[in-house]
Amino acid sequence: xxxxxxxxxxxxxxxxxxxxxxxxxxxxxxxxxxxxxxxxxxxxxxxxxxxxxxxxxxxxxxxxxxxxxxxxxxxxxxxxxxxxxxxxxxxxxxxxxxxxxxxxxxxxxxxxxxxxxxxxxxxxxxxxxxxxxxxxxxxxxxxxxxxxxxxxxxxxxxxxxxxxxxxxxxxxxxxxxxxxxxxxxxxxxxxxxxxxxxxxxxxxxxxxxxxxxxxxxxxxxxxxxxxxxxxxxxxxxxxxxxxxxxxxxxxxxxxxxxxxxxxxxxxxxxxxxxxxxxxxxxxxxxxxxxxxxxxxxxxxxxxxxxxxxxxxxxxxxxxxxxxxxxxxxxxxxxxxxxxxxxxxxxxxxxxxxxxxxxxxxxxxxxxxxxxxxxxxxxxxxxxxxxxxxxxxxxxxxxxxxxxxxxxxxxxxxxxxxxxxxxxxxxxxxxxxxxxxxxx
Numbered sequence: 001x002x003x004x005x006x007x008x009x010x011x012x013x014x015x016x017x018x019x020x021x022x023x024x025x026x027x028x029x030x031x032x033x034x035x036x037x038x039x040x041x042x043x044x045x046x047x048x049x050x051x052x053x054x055x056x057x058x059x060x061x062x063x064x065x066x067x068x069x070x071x072x073x074x075x076x077x078x079x080x081x082x083x084x085x086x087x088x089x090x091x092x093x094x095x096x097x098x099x100x101x102x103x104x105x106x107x108x109x110x111x112x113x114x115x116x117x118x119x120x121x122x123x124x125x126x127x128x129x130x131x132x133x134x135x136x137x138x139x140x141x142x143x144x145x146x147x148x149x150x151x152x153x154x155x156x157x158x159x160x161x162x163x164x165x166x167x168x169x170x171x172x173x174x175x176x177x178x179x180x181x182x183x184x185x186x187x188x189x190x191x192x193x194x195x196x197x198x199x200x201x202x203x204x205x206x207x208x209x210x211x212x213x214x215x216x217x218x219x220x221x222x223x224x225x226x227x228x229x230x231x232x233x234x235x236x237x238x239x240x241x242x243x244x245x246x247x248x249x250x251x252x253x254x255x256x257x258x259x260x261x262x263x264x265x266x267x268x269x270x271x272x273x274x275x276x277x278x279x280x281x282x283x284x285x286x287x288x289x290x291x292x293x294x295x296x297x298x299x300x301x302x303x304x305x306x307x308x309x310x311x312x313x314x315x316x317x318x319x320x321x322x323x324x325x326x327x328x329x330x331x332x333x334x335x336x337x338x339x340x341x342x343x344x345x346x347x348x349x350x351x352x353x354x355x356x357x358x359x360x361x362x363x364x365x366x367x368x369x370x371x372x373x374x375x376x377x378x379x380x381x382x383x384x385x386x387x388x389x390x391x392x393x394x395x396x397x398x399x400x401x402x403x404x405x406x407x408x409x410x411x412x413x414x415x416x417x418x419x420x421x422x423x424x425x426x427x428x429x430x431x432x433x434x435x436x437x438x439x
Contacts, residue, residue: 060437062350062364062380065419066113068431069400074101074119077423077431081134081141082107082412083157088117089412090157090164091423091431092129092143100127102143102155104164105431107414107421114421114431118163126151126169131232133184133191135207140167142207142214144179144193152179152193152205152214170214176203183234183241185259190217192234192259192266194243200229202243202257202266218265226253226271231284233293234259238319241266242293244281250302252279254293254315256324270323277301278311278329283337283351287367289344291317293324294367294374296337296351306357306391310335312349312365314374328373334361339422341413342367343436349374350436352408352422358388360408362420362434382406382432400430408432 078094084107091103100122106115122129128146135141136157141164143153154167178196184207185191191214195201199222205214222229227247234241241257255271283296293315300311314327340351340362349365364378385404389395395403407425413436414421420434 060439061435062362062378062437063435064362064380064382064405064432065111065435066108066433067383067405068105068114068116068433070103070116070428070430071119072428073097074103075427075429076409076425077103077429078130078409078425079132079143080410080412080421080423081132082414082421083134083136084414084416085136086157086159088157089114089421089431090132090134090141090155091410091429092132093127093429094130094409094425095128095146098127099124100129100145102129102141102153102164102166104157105421106161107417107419108433111433111435114433117161120155120164120166122153122166126153129153131179131182131193133182135184135186137186138207140207142182142184142191142205144182146178146180148177149174150177150179150193150195152191154208154211154213156211167211168213170205170216172203172216173219176201176219180230181232181243183232185234185236187236190259192232192241194229194232196228196230198228198248199224199226200243200245202232202241204260204263204266206263217263218260220257220265220267222255222268223271226255227251230282233284233286235286235288235317237288240269240317242284242286242317242324244284244295246280250276250279252281254295254324254326256317256321258321269321272315272324272326274313274326278313281313282354283340285340285342285349286317287342287344287347288317290347290367291319292327292367293317294342294349294365296340298336298338298354300335304355306355308335309333310337312337312351312374314367316371327371330374330376332363332376334363334379338409339411341411341415341420343413343415345415346437346439348377348436350413350420350434352411352420354407354409354425355391355394357390357394357406359384359404360406360422360424362422364437380434397427400424400426400428405430405432
């Protein structure tokens with residue numbers, strides 16, 4: 001749902017990258033009746049204020065390098081997944097777009113702009129995708145929507161520039177609605193979707209071989225009082241998952257789950273509550289190698305303004321059923337964090353924001369070794385439009401020309417190539433390409 005309207009080659013390598021993509025992040029049976037291809041010409045060029053280390057080395061800078069403006073009707077991009085080996089990303093439209101679309105985007109080599117390959121519509125009345133996971137090993141992606149009961153759509157990625165293909169969808173139980181987070185365990189053949197109820201419900205589905213539809217195998221309710229889930233991340237290697245929950249009383253929790261063997265339901269094993277002011281998280285990322293998670297606030301303390309600073313919180317995951325531990329938080333001028341990713345090579349964290357004006361920004365954060373707190377390294381403002389909106393004058397809907405690069409809601413990372421791709425809640429949507437530092 002839209003808070004502005006409110007709610008103001010080897011298989012092992014491929015599998016490893018696919019699993020990383022599932023963590024980063026941060027939505028009827030039947031095929032699509034029509035499809036369309038192409039898009040507007042990419043628009044790009046560097047923006048001012050590119051973050052760097054002062055060395056003059058372009059590869060050491062956080063740089064906005066290009067963007068793609070999608071076709072009319074393809075906006076409100078609340079979800080995205082990436083297949084970096086084959087060079088494509090897939091973005092989905094949310095509830096303000098009718099019908100909904102799954103959009104295939106060629107990433108572009110080097111600093112070349114992304115290019116829209118094409119889009120397929122979802123069946124009428126089944127739009128509203130807000131979360132997704134991808135299995136590039138077997139060539140499928142899974143998109144969960146916000147309806148009640150919710151649906152999980154299975155989409156065949158198809159090779160090269162062929163359009164993706166809607167295989168069908170699985171309808172969940174009547175109480176399982178509003179899918180806001182998801183994670184995938186490709187090796188074991190399961191995905192996990194979390195419902196934005198209070199307490200939340202984590203639904204486990206078997207992916208199905210080939211074109212077989214996903215099969216709901218089990219579900220588990222989180223403990224009473226945990227709040228409304230907003231993000232779900234999984235670490236298949238350890239067998240644990242994590243849910244970010246935001247309470248109606250301005251409190252938030254980080255919930256640890258045992259994923260369960262086979263079809264067994266997930267199980268909540270522990271949680272950590274955050275102090276006042278560290279709440280309303282819309283961004284989360286895992287660094288499974290180092291054993292930490294990072295959360296970014298949207299509107300801490302429920303403050304919808306342009307003055308209250310944001311928080312980036314570091315959490316130690318801890319092995320087995322041991323409870324996670326909050327290490328600490330840093331304060332940054334920006335907030336409304338929604339999307340980004342973590343580079344496993346450098347352990348650098350990247351976050352982008354929504355209601356920030358006149359443009360959204362991308363932050364580069366050094367995560368710190370061990371229990372050291374993170375610190376802000378760079379802030380990259382994106383490209384302005386023709387109308388310099390402020391927080392007070394922000395529109396409910398805006399086109400890319402006038403609004404510029406604002407309202408970021410989704411993002412994916414290609415750490416091997418060194419790029420981030422952000423999707424916007426503009427109409428039409430934009431895919432903004434940002435180069436991350438090589439060191």
